[in-house]
Amino acid sequence: MLRLTDIKLPLDHAEPALADAILARLGISADQLRGYTVVKRSYDARKRGAIVLIYTVDVDTPRAPELLQRAQAETASARGAGSPIKLGPAPDTTYKFVGRAPAQLPLRPLVIGMGPCGLFAALVLAQMGFRPIVLERGKAVRERTVDTFGLWRKKVLNPESNVQFGEGGAGTFSDGKLYSQISDKQHHGRKVLTEFVAAGAPEEILYVSKPHIGTFRLVSMVEHMRATIQALGGEIRFSHRVDDLLVETDAAGVRHVRGVTLAGGEQLRADHVVMALGHSARDTFAMLHARGVYVEAKPFSIGFRVEHPQSLIDRARFGPQAGHPILGAADYKLVHHCRNGRSVYSFCMCPGGTVVAAASEPGRVVTNGMSQYSRNERNANAAIVCGITPEDYAAYGEGPLAGIALQRHWEALAFELGGGEYEAPAQLVGDFVANRASTQFGEVKPSYTPGVRLGSLDASLPGYAIEAIREALPAFDKQLRGFAMHDAVLTGVETRTSSPVRITRGGDGQSLNTRGLFPAGEGAGYAGGILSAGVDGIKTAEAVALSMLTGSARA
Numbered sequence: 001m002l003r004l005t006d007i008k009l010p011l012d013h014a015e016p017a018l019a020d021a022i023l024a025r026l027g028i029s030a031d032q033l034r035g036y037t038v039v040k041r042s043y044d045a046r047k048r049g050a051i052v053l054i055y056t057v058d059v060d061t062p063r064a065p066e067l068l069q070r071a072q073a074e075t076a077s078a079r080g081a082g083s084p085i086k087l088g089p090a091p092d093t094t095y096k097f098v099g100r101a102p103a104q105l106p107l108r109p110l111v112i113g114m115g116p117c118g119l120f121a122a123l124v125l126a127q128m129g130f131r132p133i134v135l136e137r138g139k140a141v142r143e144r145t146v147d148t149f150g151l152w153r154k155k156v157l158n159p160e161s162n163v164q165f166g167e168g169g170a171g172t173f174s175d176g177k178l179y180s181q182i183s184d185k186q187h188h189g190r191k192v193l194t195e196f197v198a199a200g201a202p203e204e205i206l207y208v209s210k211p212h213i214g215t216f217r218l219v220s221m222v223e224h225m226r227a228t229i230q231a232l233g234g235e236i237r238f239s240h241r242v243d244d245l246l247v248e249t250d251a252a253g254v255r256h257v258r259g260v261t262l263a264g265g266e267q268l269r270a271d272h273v274v275m276a277l278g279h280s281a282r283d284t285f286a287m288l289h290a291r292g293v294y295v296e297a298k299p300f301s302i303g304f305r306v307e308h309p310q311s312l313i314d315r316a317r318f319g320p321q322a323g324h325p326i327l328g329a330a331d332y333k334l335v336h337h338c339r340n341g342r343s344v345y346s347f348c349m350c351p352g353g354t355v356v357a358a359a360s361e362p363g364r365v366v367t368n369g370m371s372q373y374s375r376n377e378r379n380a381n382a383a384i385v386c387g388i389t390p391e392d393y394a395a396y397g398e399g400p401l402a403g404i405a406l407q408r409h410w411e412a413l414a415f416e417l418g419g420g421e422y423e424a425p426a427q428l429v430g431d432f433v434a435n436r437a438s439t440q441f442g443e444v445k446p447s448y449t450p451g452v453r454l455g456s457l458d459a460s461l462p463g464y465a466i467e468a469i470r471e472a473l474p475a476f477d478k479q480l481r482g483f484a485m486h487d488a489v490l491t492g493v494e495t496r497t498s499s500p501v502r503i504t505r506g507g508d509g510q511s512l513n514t515r516g517l518f519p520a521g522e523g524a525g526y527a528g529g530i531l532s533a534g535v536d537g538i539k540t541a542e543a544v545a546l547s548m549l550t551g552s553a554r555a
C-alpha cells in the first residue's frame with residue numbers, strides 16, 4: 001500500500017475527480033488502481049474565494065514497488081531543493097498490545113477517574129486481560145447529565161456530579177473536538193479514534209482533519225465503552241471518590257503505593273494505581289501533595305469566553321463559500337503577543353455552540369464551551385485567554401498548589417460579580433475595549449444558561465490579563481474581520497484551561513518519588529484535550545502492563 005499526500009482539488013469537485021487525480025499523479029492506468037482509502041481530508045481556506053480540499057490517500061496498486069523506487073530516486077535528486085516527499089509506503093497504524101496478563105493476577109490495577117484518559121487506560125488494560133478496577137467519584141453518564149443540567153437550568157450545583165466530574169470526564173459535555181498537536185509516532189491517536197468509531201462515533205472522524213463528535217453522541221459512546229470494559233472483566237464503581245493513598249516506604253527508603261482509601265473509609269489494595277484525575281480534582285491534588293507525592297506548579301491560562309454570530313465567523317473565514325456543507329461551521333485560532341510580555345490566544349473554539357457553566361465547587365463561576373454534532377447554534381464561542389506562570393501565583397499562596405488558590409480567588413469573585421447565583425459577569429467587546437461598563441445587549445445574545453450579568457469585567461481578572469486581552473481583541477480583528485465587533489459578548493471567567501499542577505513522572509510512567517503510582521492525563525499535566533488524554537491513557541496502560549509483567553513497581 002502506498003501513501004500519497006497533498007492532492008489538491010476544488011471544494012466542489014465531482015466524486016471521480018479524486019481517482020482521476022490519483023491516476024494522473026502516479027502515472028498509472030485505471031485498471032492498475034485496485035482501490036484507495038482517504039486517510040485525511042483537510043482544506044486550505046487562505047484564499048477565501050478559492051478554497052481547496054487537500055487529500056492524503058492510501059493506494060493499492062500492483063505497480064507499488066516500481067512507483068516507490070521512482071519516488072525515492074526523485075526525492076534523492078531533489079534533496080536540498082526543498083521538495084516534499086509526496087509518496088511513500090503507507091504506515092502500519094494497527095495497534096499492538098505490549099503484553100498479555102498472566103492467568104493469575106496477585107492484585108488488580110486501579111484506575112482513578114473515568115475521563116478519556118482513565119477510560120482508555122482501563123480499556124487497554126482490560127483488552128490485555130488485566131481486569132482493572134475503575135474508581136470514579138462522579139455518577140454514571142445519564143444520571144450525571146441530570147445533575148449537570150441542574151446547574152445550567154436550576155442553578156443547583158452538585159460538587160460530585162457536574163461538568164468536570166462523572167463518567168466520561170470533562171470532555172463529555174463538550175464540542176467533542178478530536179484533534180491534537182501531540183507527536184504520535186506510534187499512532188496511538190488512531191487507536192483512540194478507532195475505538196470511538198467502534199463505540200458509535202461517525203466514521204468520518206478517521207479521516208477529516210478536524211473531527212468532532214458533539215456532546216450527545218459522546219454520552220452513548222462512553223456507555224458503550226463502559227460495557228466493553230466490563231465484558232472484558234473490568235469493574236467500574238461510580239460515586240467512589242478516592243480520598244487517600246496508601247504508601248509504604250521500604251528498607252531502602254523507596255516509597256511504594258499499596259492501595260487507596262475511599263470516601264466511605266473502604267480500603268482497596270493495589271500495587272499499580274493510575275491517577276487520571278483531570279484538572280479540577282483540587283482536593284485530590286492536595287491529598288497527594290500532603291502524602292508526599294512529587295507535585296509541581298505548572299503554567300496555565302486565564303481569560304473569558306467570547307461569543308460572536310457564527311455567520312460572521314463563517315463569512316470572515318470562508319467568504320462566498322460560507323455555509324458550504326463540507327466546510328461546516330467555521331472555527332478559528334488566534335494568537336497575539338502583547339506589549340506587556342503576555343500572550344493572548346483563542347482556545348477550545350466551539351463553532352455553533354453554547355457557553356456552559358463549568359464550576360465544580362460551590363460559590364464559584366467558571367466558563368467553558370460545548371456544541372452538538374450539527375454545530376448549528378447561532379453563536380460561535382471560544383476562550384480568549386492569557387498565559388500565566390507560577391511566578392504569577394506567588395501572591396495567592398505558597399508551594400505547588402498556589403495556582404489552585406489563584407483559580408479559586410478569581411472564580412469566587414466571578415460568582416460574586418454575577419450576583420451570587422451562578423450567573424456570570426459579562427461585558428460587550430466594544431465596551432470592554434473602550435473601558436466602559438455595558439448596560440444592554442446588542443445583536444449577540446449570550447448563551448450561558450444560568451444567565452449573565454452585564455457590567456464591567458475589569459475587576460474579574462488580574463490587571464495584566466485585562467490589559468493583555470484589551471490589547472489583543474482589536475489585534476484579532478485584523479486577523480479575522482469583525483472579531484472586535486461591538487456587540488460580541490465576553491463572559492467570565494475561564495480558569496480551567498489546563499491543570500495548574502504537574503504530578504511529575506519518569507520515563508517508566510511512574511511518579512518521580514512513588515513507585516506504582518502512574519500520574520496520567522490532563523490533571524497530571526500530560527494531556528490537554530480528549531484525544532491527547534486518550535493517547536496518554538493508552539501509554540499509561542502500556543506502562544502499567546510492562547511494570548506488572550516485569551514486577552518493576554514492586555519492592
Ligand code: FAD
Pocket residue numbers: 112113114115116117118119135136137138163164165166167168169170171172173174175176177178179240241242243276277278279280281284348356358368369370520521522523527528529530531533
Ligand atoms: P477528565 O476528563 O477531567 O477526567 C477525570 C475524571 O477523574 C473525572 O471524571 C473525575 O470525576 C475523576 N476524579 C477526579 N478526582 C477523583 C477522585 N479523587 N476519585 C475518583 N475519581 C476522581 N477537549 C477536547 O479535546 N475537545 C473539546 O471539544 C473539549 N471541550 C471541552 C468542553 C468542556 C465543557 C470541558 C469542561 C472540557 C473540554 N475539553 C475538550 C477538555 C477535555 O474534556 C479534557 O482535556 C479531557 O477530558 C481530559 O481528560 P482526563 O481523562 O485527563 O481528565
